Amino acid sequence: MAQYDALLVVSFGGPEKPEDVMPFLENVVRGRGVPRERLLEVEAHYQGVGGVSPINRQCRELIAALEPVVGLPIYWGNRNWHPFLADTMRRMAADGVRRAAAFVTAAYSSYSSCRQYLDDIAAAQAQVPGAPRVVRLRHYYDHPGFLAAMTEHTQAALERLPEAHRGDARLVFTAHSIPVSMAATAGPSGGAYEAQLRTAAARVAGERPFDLVWQSRSGPPQVPWLEPDVCDHLTALASEGVKAVVLVPIGFVSDHMEVVYDLDTEAAAAARELGIHLTRAATAGTHPRFVSMVRELLDEPEPAACPATCCPAPRRPGAPASRS
Numbered sequence: 001m002a003q004y005d006a007l008l009v010v011s012f013g014g015p016e017k018p019e020d021v022m023p024f025l026e027n028v029v030r031g032r033g034v035p036r037e038r039l040l041e042v043e044a045h046y047q048g049v050g051g052v053s054p055i056n057r058q059c060r061e062l063i064a065a066l067e068p069v070v071g072l073p074i075y076w077g078n079r080n081w082h083p084f085l086a087d088t089m090r091r092m093a094a095d096g097v098r099r100a101a102a103f104v105t106a107a108y109s110s111y112s113s114c115r116q117y118l119d120d121i122a123a124a125q126a127q128v129p130g131a132p133r134v135v136r137l138r139h140y141y142d143h144p145g146f147l148a149a150m151t152e153h154t155q156a157a158l159e160r161l162p163e164a165h166r167g168d169a170r171l172v173f174t175a176h177s178i179p180v181s182m183a184a185t186a187g188p189s190g191g192a193y194e195a196q197l198r199t200a201a202a203r204v205a206g207e208r209p210f211d212l213v214w215q216s217r218s219g220p221p222q223v224p225w226l227e228p229d230v231c232d233h234l235t236a237l238a239s240e241g242v243k244a245v246v247l248v249p250i251g252f253v254s255d256h257m258e259v260v261y262d263l264d265t266e267a268a269a270a271a272r273e274l275g276i277h278l279t280r281a282a283t284a285g286t287h288p289r290f291v292s293m294v295r296e297l298l299d300e301p302e303p304a305a306c307p308a309t310c311c312p313a314p315r316r317p318g319a320p321a322s323r324s
């Protein structure tokens with residue numbers, strides 16, 4: 001069993017009031033070539049819900065659920081909004097933390113879902129004299145705790161469909177789209193983001209047929225991203241005669257903005273228009289098996305660090321090679 005003296009929860013971060021929204025978005029897209037129009041559109045999604053992303057509250061709820069289970073002091077730091085990782089690192093150093101385990105709220109390999117978090121942890125450590133050592137807990141997309149939570153939530157979403165449609169409803173798994181080039185270099189030998197998602201989706205689907213599609217595309221339009229988009233896929237399913245769909249956001253671990261806007265607002269409207277009965281499975285959130293998974297990960301031997309070559313930062317013409 002590895003010995004840690006603290007757990008560090010590392011997340012994306014989100015705005016908590018209307019004035020936070022633009023500075024948060026600027027942090028997310030700095031040097032990323034996301035068109036201004038796309039940014040203003042996304043700003044409107046956040047302002048439409050009062051300028052408050054659900055993600056910080058969800059992190060606090062996860063930490064509250066972890067507290068009685070992990071038996072360690074828990075710290076929390078974000079990449080893109082308060083509490084920022086560097087500020088948290090400073091507190092950890094002041095509290096005398098020497099060796100922390102990091103639990104990242106992203107389960108899969110890719111630059112955006114793995115390496116970028118590691119780079120941001122390292123950048124925060126570099127800013128803080130006496131910063132603790134940080135060991136990132138392993139990827140957990142195939143952990144029985146994560147899969148049990150998603151399987152139970154998928155079953156519950158199936159049961160929310162009208163009874164006559166439950167038998168032949170299609171399971172449609174979704175994850176954040178990423179640039180095709182980023183997908184190609186994900187993990188130690190490439191393609192890991194999609195392969196891991198497919199593994200997790202197949203385990204949750206069991207005997208049922210399923211599809212894996214993409215959501216929340218960003219970036220400049222001339223750059224290819226993973227397709228099909230979930231709304232286009234619903235259109236295709238409707239033309240095949242599919243009458244009921246359960247959306248399963250297997251790519252995320254809480255019901256944050258990408259889930260409540262892109263699925264519960266946009267995809268739900270598309271389904272209504274197409275005459276498809278649609279329900280959406282909850283993400284892992286604070287499901288007890290997801291919470292106990294973190295404890296189990298802490299009890300494992302120290303995981304090997306990712307090879308330095310995996311999930312490289314994408315080359316972005318005109319942008320600095322790396323932000324951190």
Ligand SMILES: CC1=C(CCC(=O)O)c2cc3nc(cc4[nH]c(cc5[nH]c(cc1n2)c(C)c5CCC(=O)O)c(CCC(=O)O)c4C)C(CCC(=O)O)=C3C
Nearest residue numbers: 012014028032042053054055106112113176218256257258
């Ligand atoms: C793989 C992946 C995950 C899953 C792994 C993980 O969870 O980390 C994820 C999660 C999230 N993405 C989020 C929000 C945003 N992502 C953006 C933009 C981007 N995402 C990307 C990838 C991912 N993103 C990429 C390649 C970009 C393009 C810019 C770049 O190359 O980096 C933008 C910019 C505006 C736009 O959407 O165009 C926003 C606002 C939120 C917060 C939700 C909330 O506030 O509740 C969360 C959890």
Ligand SMILES: [Fe+2]
Nearest residue numbers: 176216218258
């Ligand atoms: Fe994102």
